Amino acid sequence: MRALLVVNTAATETTSKTRDVIARALASDLKVDVAETTHRGHAAELGTQALRDGVQLVVALGGDGTVNEVVNGLLVDGPNPHVPALAVVPGGSTNVFSRALGQSRDPVEATAEILEALRRGGSRRISLGRADERWFTFTAGFGFDADVVRRVERLRGRGRVSTASLYIRAAVTQFYLDRNRWRPPITVAVPGEQAQSGFFFCVASNTSPWTYLGTRPVQLATRACFDSGLDVLALGRTGTSRMLRHAARAVRGRQPLRHASVRTVTDAREVSLHSTRPTALQVDGDYVGEQETLLLRSVPNALNVVLP
Missing domain, CATH: 3.40.50.10330 (Probable inorganic polyphosphate/atp-NAD kinase; domain 1)
Structure with a gap:
């Protein structure tokens, strides 16, 4: 071979x-x-x-x-x-x-x-996600988490080592400085459902976990897997206390809080996002840039992958 x-x-x-x-x-x-x-x-x-x-x-x-x-x-x-x-x-x-x-x-x-x-x-075909024309294997994020990734990449460019603590500090800083948290610009639209506005953070998961902090998995979509569509989580206007509760549940592997400011979509084939201003995008943990619209799609059986 x-x-x-x-x-x-x-x-x-x-x-x-x-x-x-x-x-x-x-x-x-x-x-x-x-x-x-x-x-x-x-x-x-x-x-x-x-x-x-x-x-x-x-x-x-x-x-x-x-x-x-x-x-x-x-x-x-x-x-x-x-x-x-x-x-x-x-x-x-x-x-x-x-x-x-x-x-x-x-x-x-x-x-x-x-x-x-x-x-x-030992190989099988798995589903992948697409963020517009870019493929992703496990996640794409629009808004807050992409801003965190951008912040981390800038710090790494200045010589900082990529560690869990670096991401945590970057996330805390971004949370308190993020104007989008109080004026959420993102609208989420799913075919056949009513569009919903007022989000500052939207992440699509092609599998679970979303990421790791050291050895600890961080779960935003506990049911996401390579055999289904995308699971999407969007957060609206959120204060410190509620954000800490969201974070605690993610680290413990629990489902997101049920709240009017939270939108979840499971096994989605297509989700459209629109922002009222240029918004950061990350794909598989790499910062891509800013844009105002984003089409997220799930593509089944997209790639043959060798599995242990």
């Missing part, structure tokens, strides 16, 4: 030594080429080239951002039988997607799991 190992050595937990160990392990069963990313978007370019070259398997070694880029490169022409399968070796700080697949957090152990799965034919 022809395989391409896409390596992001800039990822938090990925080193050249890790790359070499993984490449040697994969070469025991596969005909492997290795490509390292050199710039943002490069993993997507490599994924597309693998598709064009008829490669059968692409292994992404990096964090969730690397995986997202590879997926977008593989699916540049949309889902079809000729798209290479995807395998993931965790190499980032959080690795939500690989953990949602049930993989080991250790990259060497995860590689062994991939090889064993390939020997027994």
Whole structure:
């Protein structure tokens, strides 16, 4: 089997030594080429080239951002039988997607799991989400959480290390500075239902959990999975006390609070968002930019993924 190992050595937990160990392990069963990313978007370019070259398997070694880029490169022409399968070796700080697949957090152990799965034919097609034309594997967020991601990326650009405490501090700062919290700009529209306005935060989940704080999963949609549509949570005007209650329930793995300021949608195939002003968007934990409209869609059986 022809395989391409896409390596992001800039990822938090990925080193050249890790790359070499993984490449040697994969070469025991596969005909492997290795490509390292050199710039943002490069993993997507490599994924597309693998598709064009008829490669059968692409292994992404990096964090969730690397995986997202590879997926977008593989699916540049949309889902079809000729798209290479995807395998993931965790190499980032959080690795939500690989953990949602049930993989080991250790990259060497995860590689062994991939090889064993390939020997027994352990792969399946999973649903993915789309935020306009961009694919996502586990989440897309519009508003508050995307602003937090943007804030964290700025801090990391100044040399800060990506840790759970960094995200918590960024979230607290953003919450108290966020003008959208008191003038929520987002409207949520689901086909066949009445549109509802007044939200400052909307997140779509393709699986659960939404993210991790260290080893602790954070759940915003406990029923979301790779075999169903998107689960969407939107929050309206919220004070400190209620936000703390939301956060506590998420960390404990409980359903969101039932309140007039909360909108939930389960197993959705399509959700439209509109904002009265430019609003931040994040996809799989990477900040994308600002926009005023967003179409979220679920695409079933979109990609063949190797599972442990």
